[in-house]
Structures are given as C-alpha cells and as structure tokens.
Amino acid sequence: MEHEAPIHTFMGLQFNLSNVLMITVSSVIVFLIAVLATRALSMKPGGMQNFLEWVVDFVKGIINSTMDWHTGGRFLTLGLTLLMYIFVSNMLGLPFAVAFDHELWWKSPTADPTITLTLAVMVVVLSHYYGVKLKGAKAYGAEFFKPFKLFFPLKLIEEFANTLTLGLRLYGNIYAGEILLGLLVGLAHKGIFAGILGIFPLIVWQGFSVFVGAIQAFIFTMLTMVYLAHKVADDH
Amino acid sequence: MQSLMLGAATGGVNGGDILFQLLAFIILMLLLRKYAWGPLMGIMKERQTFITNEIEAAEASRKEAEEHLAAQIEELKQAREEARAIIENAKKQGEAQGEAIIQASREEAERVKESALADIASEREKAVATLRKEVASLSVMIASKVIAKELDERSQEKLIQDYLQEAGEAR
Numbered sequence: 495m496e497h498e499a500p501i502h503t504f505m506g507l508q509f510n511l512s513n514v515l516m517i518t519v520s521s522v523i524v525f526l527i528a529v530l531a532t533r534a535l536s537m538k539p540g541g542m543q544n545f546l547e548w549v550v551d552f553v554k555g556i557i558n559s560t561m562d563w564h565t566g567g568r569f570l571t572l573g574l575t576l577l578m579y580i581f582v583s584n585m586l587g588l589p590f591a592v593a594f595d596h597e598l599w600w601k602s603p604t605a606d607p608t609i610t611l612t613l614a615v616m617v618v619v620l621s622h623y624y625g626v627k628l629k630g631a632k633a634y635g636a637e638f639f640k641p642f643k644l645f646f647p648l649k650l651i652e653e654f655a656n657t658l659t660l661g662l663r664l665y666g667n668i669y670a671g672e673i674l675l676g677l678l679v680g681l682a683h684k685g686i687f688a689g690i691l692g693i694f695p696l697i698v699w700q701g702f703s704v705f706v707g708a709i710q711a712f713i714f715t716m717l718t719m720v721y722l723a724h725k726v727a728d729d730h
Numbered sequence: 731m732q733s734l735m736l737g738a739a740t741g742g743v744n745g746g747d748i749l750f751q752l753l754a755f756i757i758l759m760l761l762l763r764k765y766a767w768g769p770l771m772g773i774m775k776e777r778q779t780f781i782t783n784e785i786e787a788a789e790a791s792r793k794e795a796e797e798h799l800a801a802q803i804e805e806l807k808q809a810r811e812e813a814r815a816i817i818e819n820a821k822k823q824g825e826a827q828g829e830a831i832i833q834a835s836r837e838e839a840e841r842v843k844e845s846a847l848a849d850i851a852s853e854r855e856k857a858v859a860t861l862r863k864e865v866a867s868l869s870v871m872i873a874s875k876v877i878a879k880e881l882d883e884r885s886q887e888k889l890i891q892d893y894l895q896e897a898g899e900a901r
Contacts, residue, residue: 501744509746517751521758528766535773537780546770571767575759603751608744612751 500597516603520583528578553577556716561723565628569722572620576613577715580604580664584707587672588700604710605669607662614661617718618653625725637725660717667710671703 500511531542539547553573557566587602603609625634638649678699681692875893 504746507746507749508744509750510744513744513747514750517747517754521754525758525761525766528762532766532770535769537773537777539773543770546766547774550767550770550774570771571759571763574767575755575762579755579758606747608747609751612748613755616752616755 498597500599510606510608512597512599512601513603513606513609515599516583516586516601517609520579520586520603523582523586524575524578527582549578550574553715556712556719560716560719561727565726566719566723569719573715573719576617576718577711580613580714581708581711583609584668584710585704587668588675588703588707601672602668604664605672607665607669610665611657611661613664613714614657617660617721618657621721621725624722628726634725656721660714660721664710664714667706671699671706674699675703 502509502511527542528546531546535543550570553570554563557563557569557573560566583602583604585602586600587605592598592600622634625637629637638646675696678692678696682689875889
C-alpha cells in the first residue's frame with residue numbers, strides 16, 4: 495500500500511510530478527467550470543450561471559462578515575478562486591487514486607503539505623502586503639505593538655502559527671481522508687469477504703469526505719478573509 | 731524526515747512544487763478574473779442597477795398614479811358642487827319665472843276688468859244721453875201739440891184726438 499512519490503529534479507528544483515499533474519488538472523477543471531458557466535451570461539440567469547452567482551454571493555457573504563465591502567471588495571476574486579480551487583482539489587482524490595509503477599500519481603493536490611503551506615504562505619504574505627498598502631507602513635508596524643509593547647513576540651509567533659495552522663489544517667483533513675479511503679479499499683486485498691464488508695464504510699467515508707472537503711474549502715477561504723481583515727481593517 | 735513529512739514523502743523541500751503551485755494559482759486567478767469573474771460580476775452589477783432602476787420607475791409611477799387619483803377626486807368633488815349649484819340656480823330661476831308669470835297674468839286680468847268697467851260706464855253714459863235726447867224731443871212734441879190745441883176748442887180736440895191716434899198708432 496505504500497506508494498512512492500514521482501520526484502524528479504529539474505533545474506536544481508525538486509518536482510513532485512504527481513503534484514504538478516494534479517495542480518494542473520485542478521486548475522483546468524476550475525477554469526473550465528467557471529468559463530463554461532459564464533459563456534452565455536444573461537440578465538435572467540439559469541443553470542450554471544445561477545450556481546456561480548450563488549458562489550459569488552457566498553464569498554461576498556464571507557468577506558462582508560469579516561470586513562466592510564469598501565476594503566474587502568478587492569479580495570472577491572482571490573476568495574472565489576481559492577474556494578473553488580481548494581474544493582475541486584479536495585474532491586479529486588475521492589473517487590480513485592492512481593498508482594503507476596508504485597508511484598502515486600492521482601490524488602488530491604491538497605493532500606500534500608507543500609501545496610497547502612504554499613497557499614497558506616501566499617495568503618499570509620498577501621495579508622502583510624495589503625496591510626502595508628492600505629494602512630501605510632507606520633500603522634502596519636504599530637499593529638505589532640498593540641495593545642502594548644510586550645505583545646510583540648506573541649504577535650510575531652501568531653503570524654507563523656497562523657500560516658502553519660492554515661496550511662496544515664487543510665492538508666491534515668484531506669490527507670487523513672485519503673489514507674482512510676486507501677485502507678478501506680485495501681481491505682479488498684485481504685479477501686472477498688472483507689472487501690464486501692469494507693464497501694459500506696467506504697461509501698460512508700466517501701460521503702463524509704465530500705462534506706469535509708467542502709467544509710475545509712470554506713474554512714480556508716473564511717480564514718483567509720479573517721487574516722486579511724485583521725491586517726487591513728482600521729479598528730481593533 | 732520521511733516519517734515527519736508524511737505526504738511530501740521525501741527528504742528536502744519540493745521547491746519546484748511550491749513554485750509551480752504559486753504560478754498555477756496566480757495564472758488561474760488572473761485567467762478567471764479576465765474570463766469568468768469579470769463578466770459574471772459585470773452582469774450581476776448590471777442586473778442590480780436594472781432592478782434599482784425598475785424599482786425607482788415603479789415608485790415614480792405609483793406616485794404619479796396617486797397624484798392622478800387625488801386630482802380625479804378633487805375634480806369629481808368640484809363637478810358635484812357645480813352640478814348642485816346649477817340645480818339650485820335652475821330651481822331659483824324657475825320659481826322667479828313662475829312668480830313673474832302669475833304677476834303678469836294678474837295684472838292682465840286687472841287691466842281687462844278695468845277696461846270692461848270703462849266700457850260699461852261709457853255705454854251707460856251713451857244710453858243716458860240718447861234717452862235724454864229722446865225725452866227732450868218727446869217733450870217738445872207734446873208741448874207743440876199742447877200749444878196747437880190752444881188755438882181753438884175744436885181743432886184742439888181734434889189735435890188731441892189726432893195726436894192720441896197718432897200716438898196709438900205709433901205705439
């Protein structure tokens with residue numbers, strides 16, 4: 495059951511080709527969904543346009559619950575893309591995993607901490623960037639010494655803790671889901687009886703994983719907006 | 731390291747994955763902004779303004795209708811008042827006219843009566859005058875007869891006789 499990762503070195507950088515493949519697949523699926531849904535835009539929306547407008551309103555709701563729209567409006571694109579990309583990524587590993595020559599090729603890209611931490615770091619860096627851009631360097635720096643100077647080390651640690659928890663939460667949920675799915679599927683190797691018995695928890699766990707995947711996508715987007723709001727909002 | 735990194739499953743950091751993920755996400759975001767979110771939000775905004783306009787138009791037309799209604803009510807009230815005034819006027823005029831007609835006929839009757847009375851009086855005057863004339867001539871005739879008899883007995887007798895006879899015949 496242990497699979498290796500197809501790692502290749504190219505220009506001095508290590509590439510996990512399975513990640514590269516799955517990132518590409520996720521991006522293409524998200525792009526296709528979004529673009530196909532917005533091909534025939536009309537004032538009276540139907541079908542996919544309706545769904546996508548619901549998603550937009552959903553992300554708008556997330557942003558509005560953390561900051562006012564005047565500052566939060568610019569993050570709508572980021573939130574939408576994050577939500578859909580992570581959701582699609584989480585779903586990809588559910589129906590099957592493809593291993594070729596003992597190398598795992600098809601899985602959720604979010605079941606890899608490198609990927610989730612990359613996204614998390616990107617979000618935190620963005621939050622600092624917008625903190626400086628919208629409030630000015632002075633007000634941004636002052637945030638670290640509030641409510642009083644002793645808090646500075648705590649605030650510093652908080653930034654790293656935020657990054658780690660944001661990335662690892664997503665990774666842990668999705669990776670654990672895939673591990674359990676793999677174990678349940680592996681029951682089939684132990685005999686036909688165990689395989690048939692294993693189908694029922696497998697179905698239940700797949701359903702639950704869909705739920706977890708959706709929730710994790712929502713949580714990641716929500717926390718992104720919370721961190722951004724924390725940095726760009728004036729009042730605290 | 732391998733057991734610690736679990737999913738990464740190798741030693742070291744996959745710098746390529748990090749770069750690739752970042753690039754892919756940024757490219758995806760830019761593409762979606764251009765081809766999906768942009769148009770979608772455009773149409774959502776368009777619909778929002780459309781609905782706002784519609785609501786405003788509906789509000790305006792409702793206000794207009796209310797104004798019209800108020801004007802109609804005012805006009806109806808005015809028309810009713812006017813009609814009442816016209817009826818009142820007509821009634822008054824009719825009464826006055828009736829009064830005038832009665833007055834005129836009364837005067838006419840008075841006039842007719844007066845003229846009848848005058849006629850009667852003048853007729854009577856005329857009759858009296860005629861009678862007076864008759865009596866005068868009769869008296870003259872009698873006087874002349876009486877004078878004639880004075881002449882002699884005989885002839886007087888005869889004259890009386892004649893006269894009486896004449897009178898009798900004339901009668």
